[in-house]
Amino acid sequence: MRRFRFLLSRRWVLFLLTVLALAWVAWRLGEWQFHRLEDRKDRNAIIERNETQAPVPVTDVLGIDAPVSSDEEWTRVTATGTYDVDSTVVVRYRTRDGAAGVDVVVPLVLADGTSLLVDRGWFATDNRGTTPDDVPAPPAGEVEIEGWVRADAAGDSAAVTDFSTRAISSAEIGPAIDREVLEGFVDLRSESPEPEQALAPAQLPDLDNGPHFFYGLQWWFFGALALFGFAYLVYDESRGGRGPVRGSRRQPAAGANAETGGQSERSMPPSTGSMTPVTKDAAGDSRKAAARPNSSGSP
Structure with a gap:
């Protein structure tokens, strides 16, 4: 250890x-x-x-001050009433397939005087500040609708300004249009009679994991x-921080001379001994004459 x-x-x-x-x-x-x-x-x-069940009256699911539970979302419901076109609210920044647009929310006034917020669908725009006057009108007179129950959005995005918002919330839209509305809202599936210009219907969520x-x-x-x-x-x-292989020292180069400390013959310094110059004696002349002494020792 x-x-x-x-x-x-x-x-x-x-x-x-x-x-x-x-x-x-x-x-x-x-x-x-x-x-x-x-x-x-x-x-x-x-x-x-919920999608496979038969539709039920909207008042069986939604009510005043009755939040939508997770088990109730996407329940199919039906309702009959008259659209209050003057209270239309547009939901900004809704894109589909890369195209800009808005969702159009119109209150449906029921027989008891309460209103149901209906997201009638998506409308393509040019991103220039669409107002309720710019979107197609819903059918006039009494209308029967079918759709899916949705829960209110929360947070600052649900605030309503000049009949415009970024997320649908009955708690915010109700006071803004001065109407008593059922809590939650409905994504429209169909309406009868049909409008002159239909909006793109709501998109169902993906059911993958x-x-x-x-x-x-x-x-x-x-x-x-x-x-x-x-x-x-x-x-x-x-292991001493030397990596997975122990003792990985550098080995001497092949052919190294052990007696000279690993130096090869090519790297050894030249001998310090003197070398005798090569001379030529032809005609008594020598290339190293100045270096060769006279045999008699006199000049």
Whole structure:
């Protein structure tokens, strides 16, 4: 165990705590994605169940100060009344297939005087500040509609200004048009009689499971990778930090001379001894005459 005493140092203890914290966060994020997957499956099951049921009167589902529950969303309902065209509200920034547009919400006044907010569909615009006067009018007189129940939006996006909003909320639209409205709203499926110019109908939600399963696996993989990386660094440090191969010293070059400290013959310095010049004796002349002494020793 002496090899692992370094784990008790302050640096390694802090490193370990950091890795454990990252692994825990990755685990929790993975669980969160799997919880979202279960929520998505439950929502899809509710939508599929409600879509296959026969429509019921809207007052059986919606009411005054009665929030729409998750089990009631996408229930098919019917209602009969008269559209209040003067209280039309446009929902901005609704795009379809990359095209700009708005949703058109018109209150349907019921027989008891209360109003039902009906999202009649989508209308393409040129992004120049569409007003209620710019959208096609609904059918006049008494109208029978069928649609899907939706829950109110929440947050600042639901605020209503000049009969315009970014999200539909009966709690905000009701006071803005000065009408008592049922809580929630209805995405229109059909209306009778039909209008002169129909709007694009509401889009039903996708019933797939989304990317949550793969996101969850990714987060768990990141956590396992952090733990594996720490274990490898501990292993490497216990071996002296020399990597996976021990004793990887550089070997002497092939043909090195051991007696000369690994130097090859080509790299050895030349001998310090003197060299005798080469001479030519023909005709008593020599290229090194100045260097050759007279045999008699006199000039």
